[in-house]
Amino acid sequence: MGRISLRSVGLGLAAPVGALVFALLVCGVILSITGHQPFDVAEDMIGSLERPRTVANSLNSATTYYLSAVAVAIGFKMRLFNIGVDGQYRLAAMLAAALAGASFMESLPSVLRILMTILAAMLVGAIWSGIAGFLKVTRGVSEVISTIMLNAIATALVAFLLNPDRLAVTVAGSNNIGTAPITEGGQVPGIPYSGSSSDVFGLIVLAAVVGVAYWFMLNRTRFGFDLKATGESESAAVASGVNVKKMVLASMLLSGAVAGLVGMPQLLGASHSYSLDFPAGLGFTGIAIALLGRNHPIGMAFAAFLWGALDQTSNVLDLSGVPKEIVVIMQGVIVLSVVIAYELVRRYKLRLEQRDVGRALGTTKTPEEVQA
Amino acid sequence: MSASGLAVGVQETVAPPRRRTSPMIYFLLAIAALLVVSLVRVLTGAGNLTSSGTVAAALTAAVPIALAGLAGLWSERAGVINIGLEGMMVLGTFGAGLFGWQWGPWAGVLAGVVLGAVGGLIHAVATVTFGVDHIISGVAITLAAPGLTLFLAKLYFTDAPGGGQKQSPPIEDVPHVTIPGLSSVLADIEQQQWFFVSDLAGLLRGLTTDVSLLTLLAVVLFFVTAYVLWRTAFGLRLRSCGEAPHAAESLGVNVYKYKYAAITMSGALAGLGGAILAVASSQFRDGQTGGRGYIGLASMIFGNWRPGGVAAGAGLFGYTDAMQLRGEGAVHALLLLLGIALLVLAVVQLRAKRYVVAGVATVIGALFILWFALTDQVPPELVSAAPYVVTLLVLSLAAQRLRVPKWIGRTYRRGEGG
C-alpha cells in the first residue's frame, strides 16, 4: 500500500528472509545432530536445480500451490479462515474428472470440454465452501470448525463416489481405481521445457491469470476494498456500509471457486484421471504459502516456487541417505517463524511510523493515545 | 469478537439466561438415551447396537478422541484456540513409537506426553508471547509435526527389527483389567436379549471387561481435570484467563503463566492421546492419527467446553467409529437414532420459540428416518463422516446452548486493558 520506499521494502522482506535463515539454521542443527553434513545436503539440493527436469517439476508444483494459496488468501484478507480448501479441491477435482472423462464429452470441441471441466470444478469448490459461508452468516458457526468438518466429509464423499459401482473404473494394469481417463481432446497440452523430459503444465497460464485477477480485485476494485476493510476492522466496515454477511458469502464462494481450480493443472496436464493417488493435502500447503507470501500476489508466487523447488530438489536426498522430510521440517519452521516475524515487524513498523509522524509535526503523542 | 476471525452471524446464537441443571437431569437423560437405543435395537434387530463387544470397541476408539477433546478444553478454557491438536497427537504417536519399542509401553506413553507438551509449548510461545493468531499457529504446528516425525522415523525405524520407513517396530501393550465375577454375570444377562436390561448389561460389561490401564488413566484424567479446573485456585485463575484476562491481571494473576501452563498441559494431553493410539495399535504409523485431533476438537464443542460433555461427545464419536467395524445392520440402525435425536432437538428448539431452527431440524431428522426406512444398508465409506456431520448439525442447530469462553481466540497483552 502507498508509495514504495526503501524502508518499506526492507521491512517487508525482513520477515520472510529472517524466517528462511532461521529455518536453515534449525535444519542445519537437526542435520548435524542426526549425523549428516548440512552443507553437503544444501549442495546436493541446489545442484539438482541445474537439471531442467527439476525446474520444470518445481514450476508444476508451484502452479498448483499458487492456486491453493490464492484460494486461502482471499479468505485470509478478510480474516476468514478457509481451512477447507483441501476438501474443496479434492471434491471438485474428482467430480470434474468424472465429468471430463464421461463419454458424451468426447463429441464436444476441445476448448469447450476444457472450459466445462474447469467451470464444473469451480462450481463444486464454491458449493462446498458455500456451505461453510452459509452456516457462518446464518448460524454464526465458526468457519474454521465447519471447514475442518467439511474436509473430512469430503474425504468420505470422495471415497464413496470413487467406487467401481459409482464413478470409478479400475485403472488398467494396477489395483488402483480412478475416474474414467480423459481422452486427448479434454486434456491441456503442456509447454515443452528445453532439456526436460517433462513438460510444464499448460495451466500455469491459468495460475498467472488468477494471480493477476486477484491483485486487480484487491487493489483496484470496490469489492476488494470492502474485503480488505472487513479484514482490517469488521466494525469499521459495517459502519461504512459494507454488508459483512454478503461479503462473507461472496468471498467464501470466490475462495471455493479458486480452490476448485487447484486440482486442474495436475488433472488436465498430467494425471488425466482422478484416482486414489491424486495429490492430497494441497489445501494445507496453500495455507503455508499464503502465510509466507503474506497474501500478496507476488509474494505468494515466490513462496510457491520456493515450496515447489524444496519439494523437487529434496528427491535427490533419499539417494544420499538423508530423509527428504528434512524439507518438510524446514517448511514447517519457515511457516511458524514467519508468522511470528511478520507480527514483530508489523508492530515495529507502526511504532516507527508513529514516531516519524510525531517528529514531522514536532509533537509527541501521550502514551495513552498511542495505546488506545 | 467471539472467536478468531469475523464476528458476523454470532448474534443469531445468543445464549438464553442459564438455568442450573442438576446432575440428576443428566443421569435421567442418559437413561432415556439408553431406552431409545434399546428400543431401536428391538425394532431393528441390530443386536450389535449395545453388545458388550461394541461398547468395548467404542471405548477403545473413544479414548484418544476424548483426550484430544480434553486437551482442547484445557487450552480453550484459558482462551487459546488449539487446532494444533492434530499435530501434537502426531508427536505423541511418534514418541510412543520411538520409546515404546525400546523401553516398553509406559516409557513410550511418557515420551508421547513429553513430545506433545513440547508441541504445546511452541504453540504457547507463538500465541501468548508473540501474539500470533491462534488458528495460524495451530495450522503451522499441524503442518510441521508429520514432517518432523517422518524424518525421524526414516532415521530411526528403517533398519529396526519390524520397523519401516513409515512405521515403528511393534510396541507391547499395557496390561488390561477385568472386574472379576461381574463380567460373567453381566454376560448371562446380556444374552437374554431383554429390553433395556440386557442393553444395560451389555453396556456395563463392555465398560468393565478387559479394559486397558491406559483407558483407566484417561478416565482418571477427566476427574482430575474437572477437579483442578473447577475446584482449585489454579483452575479458577486459569479459567479467568479465558474469560476476562484483564480482570485476572488486575487481581494480580499472571495471565501469561496460566496460559502457558494450560497450553502445555493441552499439548501433553494431546500427546498422551496420540501415544495411547500408538500403543493400542501396537506401533507408530505415519498418518495414524487420521484427523482424531479434529474430532477431539469437535467433541469439545459438542461437550460445551465441559469435561463431562467432552466425554459424552467422544463416547458418541467412538461409538460411530466402533459401529463401522461392527457390521452394516448396526450402522443402518444409527440412521434411525440420528433421526430421532434431531426430532428431539426440534422439540427443544420449538419450546424456545426458534421456529426456523426447529423446522430445519425436523426436516433433516425426517430425511434421516426416511433414509433408514427406504434402504437396507449404509455405504461404509459414509459412516466415517458421521462425527463431522453430527458436529456440524450441533453447531448449526443448537449453538445457542453453548457457552464459549468469552476471550477465546483473542490476543492478550499485559497492561492494555481498561
Place this chain on the structure above:
Amino acid sequence: MNVAVRTGTVHALVGENGAGKSTLMKILYGMQRPDEGTISIDGTQGDFHTPADAIAVGIGMVHQHFMLADNLTVLENVVLGDEPRGGGGIDFKAARAKIKDISARYGLGVDPDRLVDELGVGERQRVEILKVLFRGARILILDEPTAVLVPQEVDELFGNLRELKAEGLTILFISHKLDEVLSVADDITVMRRGTTVASVAPGDVTARQLAELMVGSALPVPELRESTVTDTPVLEAEGLTVTSPDGRTVLEGMSVTINAGEVLGIAGVEGNGQAELVEALMGIRPLQAGRIALRGEDITKLSTRKRRDAGIGYIPEDRHRQGVLLEATLWENRILGHQTKAPSVRGLLLNRSGARADTQRIVDEYDVRTPNIDVLAGSLSGGNQQKLIVGREMSGNPVLLIASHPTRGVDVGAQAAIWEQIRKARAEQLAVLLISADLDELIGMSDSLAVILRGRLVASYDPKAVTPEELGSAMTGAGDGEES
C-alpha cells in the same frame, strides 16, 4: 507529578481526557511502571511491579470498565487471585461466608452464587467494590465510577463511599464530572498534560473554575450563531423500536424529526439507547418496528450503504472501532464509507488518484496535521483522526449528519475546529443529530434538545433556556421536562 492523599478521606483527581489520570492510576496499581518517581504508603516506599504488589500493601482498584468475567459466578470473581484454601482446593464455604459478611456490613446486597452475566450495572459495580474489600484494601481507587450509573445508583454509591470513609478507608476518586466531585470529595487535585496543576478544597472553587483549571485556559465556548432552522424536514423517524439479541427492548417507539439547518442534540446517561438509535438510523441494527424517512423518502428498508448514498454522513462514537482503519493509509480511509461515490470510485473500480486528491483537500481544509497522506491512520493523534473523519463525512454534500460524541477524546484545538465545521455545515442547511455526553457542548451546539432515558425520549428543551442541572435531572428521570 505529585499528589498526596490523607488517610480516611475521599480525594478526587480531576482532569481532561488524556490528562494522564488513567496512567497515574495504572502506575499506582502496578499495571504500568513509572519512568521516574516514587510511591509511598503511610511513609513506606512501595515498588509496584504488578497489581499483586499493590494489593499486598492494601491498594484496591475499581476500574471504569468493569473487570469481571461474565461466565463466572460472583463468588469466583471475588475470590479470584486471593482464594481461601482448604482441603486441596478452594474453600467455597469460607469464601461464601466472608462475602455475605462484607456484603451485609456495607449494605452491598450481593449474592455470591449468581452468574455475573445476569447482573445489572449497579450490581456489577458493587461486586467490584466487594472484590476490593475482600482483599482487605485500605485504599480504594475508583476510576470514573459514575460514568455508567444512573443517578439513584450514584447516590447509593456515594452513600457506600461515605460508609467506607467512616470505617477509616481512604478513597481516591477519579472523575471529570465536576459537580459530583464537589459533592463527595474532601480534597481535589487537578491534572493537566500529565502534571498536577492545582490542589484545592471543594469549598473554595466553583465547577467553572475547576473546569478552567483542568483545561488550562478559558474554555472554548460551544455556541451557535443565528438560527438557520427551516421547516423542511430532513429526517423523520417514527416509532423506532429495537430489541437486543437477548430479547431486551433497548429502543421503544422513538420518534425524531430534524429539519434542514437544525441541530438536534440528544442528552442522556450513556447506555440509555443512544448507540442503538444511531445504529438503527444507520441501518446497522435491525428495527423491530418503525419507519425512517429521509427528505420524505422511505429508507426503512435500505442498507447502510444505500442510506449513506442517500446523503447521510456518520461520525461514529468509537473512532478506532468504527471510524477508521488504523492500519490503512489516510487516502484509503478517505474511501471508507464512500465506496460508492466519486471521487473515490469510478463504477466498480477504485479511483486512486481521485481519492488521493480529495484526501489532500480534506487534510488542507480541515487542518489534519500529518506529514503526508500515505501515513497510516493509526499513527495520527486522536484529534487529527477525528478531523479526517469529519472532513470525510462532510464531503459529498450530505443532507443529514449523525454525529456521535464528535469531540470525545480530542484536544481543545480540534474540538473548536470540529464545532466550527458543524456550524458551517448547519449554515448550509445540513440537518445534524448530535449525541454527546458533554452537556455544555449539547446546550451550546443544539437548536433543540431531547433527553433519552431507557430507550425513550422523555423530555425536550429549548437549549437557550435550559441549564445543565435541569438537563442532568431529566437524564436521570428525576426532572420533569417541559415541551418547548
